[in-house]
Amino acid sequence: MxxxxxxxxxxxxxxxxxxxxxxxxxxxxxxxxxxxxxxxxxxxxxxxxxxxxxxxxxxxxxxxxxxxxxxxxxxxxxxxxxxxxxxxxxxxxxxxxxxxxxxxxxxxxxxxxxxxxxxxxxxxxxxxxxxQVIFEASEILTSQGEPYSVFTPYQRAWLKQVRPVDLAPHGRTRDLQHLAVPPNDAEALPSLASLGFDVSEARRMAVPAGESGARQLLDDFLPRMAHYHERRDYPAVRGPSYLSVHLRFGTISIRTLAREAHAAMFQEGDAGSGARKWLSELIWREFYFMILHHYPHVVGKAFKPAYDAIEWASGMAADANFQAWCEGRTGYPLVDAAMRQINQTGYMHNRLRMVTASFLVKDLGIDWRRGEAYFARALNDFDLAANNGGWQWAASTGCDAQPYFRIFNPTTQSETFDPHGRFIRKYVPELANLPDKALHAPWRADAQTLLGGKVTLGRDYPQPVVAHDVARKETLARYAVVKTPAVTGKRIDDVGVE
Missing domain, CATH: 3.40.50.620 (HUPs)
Structure with a gap:
């Protein structure tokens, strides 16, 4: 009835x-x-x-x-x-x-x-x-009835608690019934122009839209899922699922994706390893949703409030460095390629989100909130919980068991995850003629190598805006004045929000 x-x-x-x-x-x-x-x-x-x-x-x-x-x-x-x-x-x-x-x-x-x-x-x-999640709000808590503040124990609890019924689909397209048409019929879908938008074909996302687009991407990814753990960190390799924007707008359900991963994670060998790693990424998403629910102060403030006392770089020099970071002109090829990718396509590979965020905060000493806001404007898949969580993770102000002295070396990251420079050459074509060895740190190349690569530093490609080794020491000093704090933010139920 x-x-x-x-x-x-x-x-x-x-x-x-x-x-x-x-x-x-x-x-x-x-x-x-x-x-x-x-x-x-x-x-x-x-x-x-x-x-x-x-x-x-x-x-x-x-x-x-x-x-x-x-x-x-x-x-x-x-x-x-x-x-x-x-x-x-x-x-x-x-x-x-x-x-x-x-x-x-x-x-x-x-x-x-x-x-x-x-x-x-x-x-x-x-x-x-x-x-939009498998487990929400207070469905997963510690044995003391508190929300988790570190991911790994949260993930263990998530995996222990999940059951087939949690991943079961809610209805199918063919089950649609009792749908009604309004008395005056539905209004026609307004055009983009009538909404005040003009998006050229060149500007549109490369991923297909709608339920059909999501299904197409999932079908493409499932045969590749077994190798996800091996390929996910290499931006020039087709490793990710590219489904994040579909999750963001709900053109596919989280249950569909988690069900596929959970079913495959028990297989032996690569199949199970790839599935486990992909499911772990989906659980990270839920972890950040949970954090946002319990600790809404993270919107605009550090998860660990003591880190709000950090004195970030400011003034004209900091603003110039921020602009160089935004435009992909830092002199660090992998950072610049990543920033040009997000500016051109609205997409950025997950490994590069960590690299570029670490560079802004810990090489340039710029407040993580400025980078968070830039990504919020630029990312196709922008999601407040994940974007905030990722930036605070990179800035060591958020939910992370690692100390603040984890600082990514942009050159080492480049040599490790784009060893042949395929990704860099695509987005920083002015360096395309350099040999692999010189591509990751062109300022270290000798004059003959630069001449052969048709690169004049300061003209064709910028000198580094900072020296990483010097910036690292400055960052350690900047963070060292803040005592490693315990979490003191109010939970959402402490402030009466459901």
Whole structure:
């Protein structure tokens, strides 16, 4: 028996019909189900007109609309402030409940609270469901009932607790039923131009959009998963899954990916090793979601508050170095190649995210928050929890058992993970004619080698903006004045946020 006559599913980070916990719940408890997506002006207004992520979302929403139409329903599209649009639409449709996937970012939590209160005033229920993680909030705690602050023990607890039911799919596309078409039919999907965006074909993401795009990438990755642990650190090798942007916008479910990895991790040899390593990366994602939930102060502040006392480099020289880092002009080829990759494509290899972050914070001495903000604007797969967690990990201010004196050597990283310079030559073509040995540190090359490679340092390619060995000593001194602290941030339940 249905609990509600009519329900409304508000899709946000779950742009799919397959294995969608929110949609499944609504279809199982309502006689009629409407579906809506809101192009949120509160988010869009802060983005550049050529933001490739909006084009990806637009393409994914278009596919979602077609899938719903083929199943006998329709996608209602709104462009505005969801705190106004959702209660207004729910009232006009006469629904008794609004369903949405639970979000964990502080701004989203505040938004949903406001919407829930507005709906409550109208006598309409608001049901938020877990969908974008396997385990959320306080589902995994220490034996003392506290959230984990270090990844490895969290991962052990995650693996010990997970069961097949946790990874089981929530409904299938062919199970769609009770979908309803609004009385005045669904509005046409607005064009990118009408939303205020103009994204050229050259500017668009290289990855295909929508559920079909996610499935295509997963099918490509599964035969390669066995070698993930061997290839994942090499940016010139096709090692990653390239599914992070799909996870970010929910065009594929985390259950689908975790189920594939978990099933393969028990195989012998490379197959099991690759799967275990990939599953570990998915668990890292959940770990950072959990941290954001329990310690919302990490948005803007160090997870370990004592590190907020660090005196970061500032002034004109620091600003010039930051600009050089942003534009890929540091004089360190691997760092510059990585920054040019993110600027050109919106994608950056995970190993290079660590290298570039370490370089900004520990070679240039620049506040990690400046780098975090830059990545937030540039990354296709930007996710607040993961981006913040990764930057604080690199800055040694976050959830990391390693001490602050872990400092990546950009030249050693280059020699190790791009030994033949394939990645560097692609994104720093002015160095393409240098031999491999000189490519990673061209300032060390003799005049004859540089001449043969058609490189004049300071003209064709910059001299290093800092000397790594000198910068390393300065960083050790900068951090040494801060006593290694215990975690003192307030948990989210201490401040009354659910």
């Amino acid at each position: 249905s609990e509600f006559e009519k329900g409304l599913v508000w899709m946000r980070r779950d742009l799919r019909c397959t294995d969608n916990a929110t949609l499944t719940q609504a279809l199982s408890t309502c006689r009629e189900v409407y579906v809506v997506f809101v192009f949120d002006t509160m988010i869009l207004k802060g983005l550049p007109a050529d933001d490739r992520r909006v084009a990806f979302i637009h393409d994914s929403v278009a596919e979602l609309a077609r899938t719903l139409a083929d199943a006998g329903g329709a996608l209602i599209v709104r462009h505005g402030d969801p705190t106004v649009a959702i209660p207004s639409l729910a009232k006009s449709l006469g629904v008794q409940a609004v369903f949405a996937g639970r979000d964990y970012e502080p701004a989203a939590v505040a938004r949903d609270r406001f919407v829930a209160r507005s709906l409550d005033d109208l006598g309409i229920a608001f049901e938020a469901l877990k969908d």
